[in-house]
Amino acid sequence: MKNKGEALLNDEYSDLFDIRRLALLVEVVEHGSITAAADIMMYSPSAVSQQLRKLEQEVGQPLLNRRSRGVVPTEAGQVLAGHARKIVGQMRAARSDLGQIAGLRRGSLTVGTFPTLAGSFLPLVIRAFKKRYPAIGLSVRSARFDELVSDLESGVTGLCLLWDYPWNRFNDEAIRITEVFQESTVILVAKGHPLADRDEVTMKELRKESWIVRAEAHPVVEVLQRSAHDAGFEPTIGFLANDYQEAQAMVSVGMGVAMVPKTAVALQHPDVRILSLGPDAPQRRVLLAQRQDKVYAPAEVAFHSTLLEIARERGSDYL
Structure with a gap:
């Protein structure tokens, strides 16, 4: 059973603010912009806004006034940001001290x-x-x-x-x-392809397509073959690409369609559409x-x- 001191301690610390949200508030107040703070802290602007709304809920009052050209702190926001600067500064100092002990200043x-x-x-x-x-x-x-x-x-x-x-x-x-993390396998088609207006397709709908795959027995070839066989057909290989950028270029001019892991299209060709295979999409870890x-x-x-x-x-x- 907890004693009175433990209960008071728990009550005192139950109202502490999240240090990450305090750091976001400091950046937003100093730069007057949620977008600028998001870039600095490597978050999306929507994620920053969400975290600040949670902080406002914890505080129980508005911290920022949102305007067409940025944001300005309320009186409560100014007060909390002042305390937060000290807290964040102390936490960075603690990380620096621990980093030196752990050897992270060298190597x-x-x-x-x-x-x-x-x-x-x-x-x-x-x-x-x-x-x-x-x-x-x-x-x-x-x-x-x-x-x-x-x-x-x-x-x-x-x-x-x-x-x-x-x-x-x-x-x-x-x-x-x-x-x-896990990532999905997706289908690439040219913007002029009959299926380009779709968000999702099935392998059976692609049975008559010519396929662009990676050369030299690349692992994605096996992924394509397994998916095609499960859908009841043997894929027709129309082009062997040396890398995914080359594969996208060939897709963009209608040489065929391609199956790729989603990370392969982080830099998407402007004339290529990415289609989902839905719940049947092969996933890799x-x-x-x-x-x-x-x-x-x-x-x-x-x-x-x-x-x-x-x-x-x-x-x-x-x-």
Whole structure:
């Protein structure tokens, strides 16, 4: 049973504000703009607005007056922002002190990745990591799956990003994996294609199409073949592309349609439409891999934490 002191302590701390919301308030007040604060804090403007509304609910009164050209703080907003600056400053100082103890003021880290992630999600992680730990030398190696595993096992990389599909789960007792997020497979068609006005299609509707696929037995070829066979047809391959940008270019001029993981179209060709396969879309897991038999360096732990944080914020973009 709790004593009186514990009850008072719980009551006192139950009304504390979320430090992340306080930091957002400071940036919004200092820049007079939700959009500017969102860019600095690497959130979407809608996410910033949502968090500030929650903070206003916690405070019990308006903190910002929204105008056509930005925002200005209310009297309550000015008062809270003043306290928040001190709190956020102290928390940054605490992180700095702990970072020095943990060795995050020095050292280097090499991360392995694969091309589709290097061209979409990973730069968001790198930007956040370098902002937080500017003294850590960060290198990135982009390679094929087998090379990524080999580099990890030999110690060339401290950690790496991999992928797998439900029919071929990655399993290696020497390697620890953490799911980062899941992403859907999508269909690419030219803007002039008969299905281009649709948001969703089925594989059966694509049985007569010519397919543009990656060359050199790329994993997406197996994804296409399995999906086509499940729909009762053998896909007709019309073009072998060296990369996804080339595949998009060929789709854009009507050479065929393509099946790609959603991260592959982070940079979308203007003459290409992206169609969903709905609940039947093959999904792959994006994985963070580390060796089981080693003590993780502080930089590896910090990158792991940053990666998962960004994945929680942005992973749904790829579903």
